[in-house]
Structure formats: structure tokens, C-alpha cells
Amino acid sequence: MRQLWRWFGPADGVSLSDARQAGAEGIVTALHHVPTGDVWTPEAIAERQRDVAFLEDGRSSGLAWELVESLPVSEAIKTRSGDWSGDIERYCQSLENISDAGINTVCYNFMPVLDWTRTDLAAPMAHGGTAMRFDLVVFAAFDLHILGRSGAVSDYDGAIVREANARIRTLDTIERSKLAENISAGLPGAEEHWSLGSLRDRLEDYAGLGRDQLFQNHVAFLEAVAPVAERVGVRLCCHPDDPPFPLLGLPRVVSTADDYRALFDAVPSPAVGITFCTGSLGVRPDNDLPAMAREFGPRLFFAHLRNVSRDRNRIPCSFFEDEHLEGDTDMVTVIDVLLAEERRRAAVGCPDFEIPMRPDHGQDILSDSGSGSQPGYPAVGRLKGLAELRGVMRALQAVDARRSGV
Ligand code: DNO
Numbered sequence: 001m002r003q004l005w006r007w008f009g010p011a012d013g014v015s016l017s018d019a020r021q022a023g024a025e026g027i028v029t030a031l032h033h034v035p036t037g038d039v040w041t042p043e044a045i046a047e048r049q050r051d052v053a054f055l056e057d058g059r060s061s062g063l064a065w066e067l068v069e070s071l072p073v074s075e076a077i078k079t080r081s082g083d084w085s086g087d088i089e090r091y092c093q094s095l096e097n098i099s100d101a102g103i104n105t106v107c108y109n110f111m112p113v114l115d116w117t118r119t120d121l122a123a124p125m126a127h128g129g130t131a132m133r134f135d136l137v138v139f140a141a142f143d144l145h146i147l148g149r150s151g152a153v154s155d156y157d158g159a160i161v162r163e164a165n166a167r168i169r170t171l172d173t174i175e176r177s178k179l180a181e182n183i184s185a186g187l188p189g190a191e192e193h194w195s196l197g198s199l200r201d202r203l204e205d206y207a208g209l210g211r212d213q214l215f216q217n218h219v220a221f222l223e224a225v226a227p228v229a230e231r232v233g234v235r236l237c238c239h240p241d242d243p244p245f246p247l248l249g250l251p252r253v254v255s256t257a258d259d260y261r262a263l264f265d266a267v268p269s270p271a272v273g274i275t276f277c278t279g280s281l282g283v284r285p286d287n288d289l290p291a292m293a294r295e296f297g298p299r300l301f302f303a304h305l306r307n308v309s310r311d312r313n314r315i316p317c318s319f320f321e322d323e324h325l326e327g328d329t330d331m332v333t334v335i336d337v338l339l340a341e342e343r344r345r346a347a348v349g350c351p352d353f354e355i356p357m358r359p360d361h362g363q364d365i366l367s368d369s370g371s372g373s374q375p376g377y378p379a380v381g382r383l384k385g386l387a388e389l390r391g392v393m394r395a396l397q398a399v400d401a402r403r404s405g406v
Contacts, residue, residue: 001303001338001393002356003386004028004066006377008188010051013372014379016061022383023390026066027052028107028358036191037074037087040094045101067302067356068098069107069275070239072191073221078112079205080217088221092228099232105301105356106229107275109239110218112250113202115190116242116280117183121375122364123320129365132376133320134243134283138179140164141171143248146180147196149203155249188374203248211251215262218253222267229271237273237301238263242280244287245316256284257292264299273299276338279306279321279360282329285313289329293337298345303338304360305389307331321361321376324385325392335392339400359385 005024052065076082119138122130141164143152184199229236244255281287307327310319325331345353362381
């Protein structure tokens, strides 16, 4: 697998030199400063390519920008309203410009309003480090008492509501505003940042827009952009919902194997595939990750490898971001399936048979705490994750080579 590393640009507290030392072979990044819906110009793309090519001291980094994560999809496209067609045209233009710059894989998501969501960015772990957590009770406390969404109470079971009512009383003003910020202002990579007021407005935009309509809007988006992606040789890979269940009464359409199946049935274009995020999909006990990797093999355009531990085998649930080889996902089997898919591609003569992967997220360990890295994207925690994943890959490849007598 191609071992990539997410870098948030020159302002990232984790440097390209850190990425090199962690063993990264290439960089995943985006034009985070370009507002959602604007065209990514050739100049802005070229500038970011130069940022990636050189270390701070001017020496060559030996790394290139290999994959876009993400080219964000506007709320107008998701709700199919406002300047929908203008945004589609600009999205297509950005895809052309990205392709002209030599980058051929583009990740996106179709989550309404919020990108990935956690309630606690630094939950203490037994080993002394910290990890990110999504606590359903705390989230409900936010929804019911801080956001004050009408009708929210019917979205949680009675026990969760009772616990949330008790929990909110334990949070002081600073903790409440920290929680509101974690949820509404967005985590790294979320390109849109809401205040509580604008979050309420965005939720209004979805009033009456159900699952079926959101699915149709996703299909309409892909029907418009996939032909361009095919023509310019770009693979579009859709990141799953994180967490993979509805939040704040918003519909979700990319959470399960059925969801991806329905999408590929509706838009069979070979340019459309998956960002196989084991951490997002792995929150659901009904997502069998190795089986999904087997089923969707040719459509796996990018893999985010990380693990979660959930508190109960029910949806919705609370969960935390576990170490890469711990947690509820059988990571060794997932990697085995991904390597088999690479061998299949190589056997049919696919020139770029390697699946790009990155160690997704990392716990804050050793010097990570207070290092100024982006939440979820510390240097040491990810280095450890990548080292463990690379170890699994090497071991499985060695066993396979021995078996096939290579
Ligand atoms: C979180 C990331 C997401 C992801 C987007 C893809 O760590 O995996 O922010 O980049 O959802 O569009």
C-alpha cells in the first residue's frame, strides 16, 4: 500500500520533516484556505505543490502531494438549492485543474452540515496519553441544552435523555462552550465553521429534507461530476459519515454497506469509489469491515486505517479512538483483504495497483500533548499507528510471498 500522511499545509504543527521521519511516502492535503464552492485555481494548486516539495530549510522534502482530501461539497449541492449548478460547474473545474496538476484521487464527503464530530478531544487513556471520544450522553446534552434543538428529545432513548439532563448540570460555562466549539466549529479538515446561531440556520435548511432526498441529491451530484472525473482521469472517493448514524436530526446516506451499494447501483461510473475509513465505518457493529473490503475491492480508492472501541453494540453509541491494532475492527484481516485486492489489480495489469492509505488519526502520546498539532493528527501517535500498520503489511506480504514461493 502507498503510505501517505495528512498534512494541513504550512500552518500545521507537524512538519513535512516529521512526516518523512515517520516513513511517509507521500502527502494528502487540500487547499484549506479556499472557501467551499470556489474554484481551486491552477496557481493555488501549484503553490501548495511547492509547499509540499520543500522542507522549511529549503531542501527537497522528497514528498509530493499525491491525493486531495478533501474537495468539499457545498451545502447548496447537498441540499440541491441556491447556486447548485454554479457550484457543480466550479467543482468540475477544480477537478480538471487538480488533474492537470497530476493528482488523480479526490476524497469528499456528503455529510450534511457537520464533518466528523467528537465531544472530547483529549479523553485520558489508561496508558497516560489521550484520545478522541464521542460520548452520546454528552452529545445529547449539547443538543438538548446548549443548541436547544426543538424535537431533539425524541431522537434519544429515555435513558440517554435522563443521563444528558444530569450531565449538563456537571458542566461549567467553560466546559459548555468548549463542547459547543468542538461540535459546531468543526474539527480539522472540516472546511466550514459554524457558530451556534449559524448551525441552527443550517439545520433549518434541512427541515423536511429526508434520507431519500439527500440520497437523490448525492446521486445528482455524482451524475454531474463523474463524467468529468472519468474524462480527466480522476477517482472520486466518498468518505463515510463519521459517526455513521444521524446527528442533530440530519439524514445520513453513507454509513453502511447498503448505502455504498445503493450509490454504486445508481451511479455505476468507474470513477466513483470509497474512502474506506475503518474508523468511521467501524463504529457500527453491523458493518463487517473485511467483508466490505472484499465486496467493494475495485472501488477502494483510498484507505483511512484506524480503530475505535464502542461502548455498546447498538446504534447510536459512544466510542473512543483506540490504538490502531486494538478496538472493534479486525485490522489485520482488513489489511490482508486490501493486500489481496492489490495483488488482484496487479495481476490484471493495473499500473497503479497500490491502494493509497494513511494512518488515520492517532492518540496523543509522549510529546504530542501541547505540541500544537491538529486534534487527531499528532506526530508521534500517527507515527506509532503507521509503524504498526506497516508492520502488519510487511508481515502479511512476507507470509504471502513465502506461500507463493516468490
Ligand atoms: C477526519 C477526516 C475527515 C475527512 C472528510 C473527507 O479526520 O477523515 O475530515 O477528511 O470527511 O471529506
